[in-house]
Amino acid sequence: MPDSSAFAPQYASIPHRDHTAELGMWVFIATEVLLFGGLILAYFVYRHAFPQGFAAGSRHTEIVIGTANTAVLLTSSFLVAWAVEVFSPATTRIVTWLLVGAACLGLVFIALKGIEYSKEYDEHLVPGIDFQFAGPKANGVQLFFIFYFIATAIHALHMLIGICLLLTLATICRKAPTTRHHTALHSAALYWHFVDVVWIFLFALIYLPGRSTS
């Protein structure tokens, strides 16, 4: 693979630059782990306080859409991993299509999420906007849905950023790719996989509690 001819003056060589960029993404992911970590901690505190309410709330989520979305996202991550693996000047075409495909699956995920949101709105399960839930578990259910919306909204925001990254890379990689693009793709892929991993956690926390006991 051809190296890009120039690199910034603070680097000693092109591999030096590329490894440095990748480390930057790892550190960024560390910061993201703590962002979601704070949220998930709060979730557990309240789930511990309201186990019945959280189970009831979870039973009101759309597990079919949630599961489908998990499959969509994992497939999209697979396409990105594939693109990283085959990336070379000879494969620009396939890499571009793989990235576009991954981005499209990302959009499918967002669209399904939108359908899910609208269903919850119809069922009056949106705290702060329209929330009606009678019975002794109301507080727990409301807290569950607050976390559901905040966590999935932040996750969806990360998805949107990731989709923009993938589409940008798909555009760039069509022309004479270099090691620099490979690094950029590799870093973007790390980010995309991270967003994927976050979803795995959210899936387990949102859709699964209370399913076995109902």
Added chain:
Amino acid sequence: MSETNYLTADFTLRSWFLTTDHKRIAILYFASLIVFFFIGGAAATAIRIELATPQADLVSSDIYNRLFTMHGIIMVWFFLIPSIPNTLGNFIVPLMIGARDLAFPRLNLMSWYIFMLGGCTTLFAIFAGGVDTGWTFYTPFSTLYSNSYVIVAAAGVFIAGFSSILTGLNFIVTIHRLRAPGLTWYRLPLFLWSLYATSVILVLATPVLAITLLLMATERFFGVGIFDPRIGGDPLLFQHLFWFYSHPAVYIMILPGMGVINELISCFSRKQVFGYKFVAWCSLAIAAVGFLVWGHHMFVSGQSLIASLVFSFMSFIVAVPSAIKVFNWTATLHKGSIHFDAPMLYALAFIGLFTIGGLTGLFLACLAFDVHATDTYFVVAHFHYIMVGGMVTAYFGGLHYWWPKITGRLYSEYWARTAAVLIFFGFNLTFFPQFILGAEGMPRRYHVYPPEFQLWNVLSSGGAVILAAAYLMPVFYLGYSAFFGRRAPANPWDAPGLEWQTSSPPPEFNFTVQPVVTRDPYQYNEAFEAEPQNA
């Protein structure tokens, strides 16, 4: 001075505001922080004037709440946290490790713009009407009752947090990847070890603040009960999340200062820092243990006694590495050839003030004592000894030490020493009486108090006047020096660090030839020869 340096490379506004040169970005931060420091200082001045008499004669209680909130928010997030890392750190880190820039120069510029966006948002909140929650944004006051610009102020802090994260990320990657050949970890100047530890905290703690403020703002905006006990929420959870960030943030506000002190003590006693490896690892130990002590802010908030005991114990543990540092600095002084230049005066002041601040911190870590001292002026005095007596003093010390490198000019030693001594006396006169007030039971955050407290309050306010005047002095003599001072040589202190091997001010890419490191840091005792660059 025929060669161009980073200051003379280009004079256009564009060359400043779109620069990716870490040295110019440091100057951008420096200029912004001066503004924030004096805004926060003005609020402090108004507070001290109000407290000169027992009655309310300058401001109403409502305005007073907004004043101390503004003072806290500005000073914590827009001065102390970025102070040493983003100005001195930005300037010195690449020079110290023999690099031509930080790893991600554009990210560095972006972090300044994010910082300014956050700063302007917060200033807007303050000037549009202010915030009265205190800098901690405690719920349920901030979410349910406060009738002020809480969301805007929180948004400003939220935005500025990303600037912190990006700076920390940049430092971590830079220190890992861009060290000069031969510059092993144990050859790094200790300033870099403390900045590295600080960066770890910035990267790992700040996102938790972001999510906490987001939850708080969501609750306030949508009226949902995340922390509202009436619908199942728990206000204590907010405090847990907030202090999970904000206690490590206290170490963001002192570790860089400790780093600067290593450089100063070593340089002005012409000795290697005593117990280098201990000091280096103590920085990381403070960063790590600092994540496990947040509950000591909540001893009277209703957390369980077991939790309080554990947090009390951990708070004693975290004092150990801090104490090791203090002992090692004094051991460095022992039999050193001590020079009382202005930076050294600040360093010595730091050791004394930090020790007082640290020891009173141990008082507060004791459960039995803390129950009495919580929310009194004892706490106020304690953390001002750390943050102002420690961090701000170290900031001024570092600023004087590296000033010739940054500007290429020398300052007036006479005025610098005078200001250092005045700051020391003004500071102690302002804050020592507050220990006594706190011990006598005067609560914080009130603008009126019983007349028997007046004597100590008058002393404190008088000290604040001296302190304010002393803080203004550098504006004049350093300002004069920046334009008319004598030209500084490359190495005015005869120091062995890499940053002194290049010209003052440094050229655009720091070094004309890549430096190679062949020895440990702080080799003052060996006859030091300025090696030519192409050695």
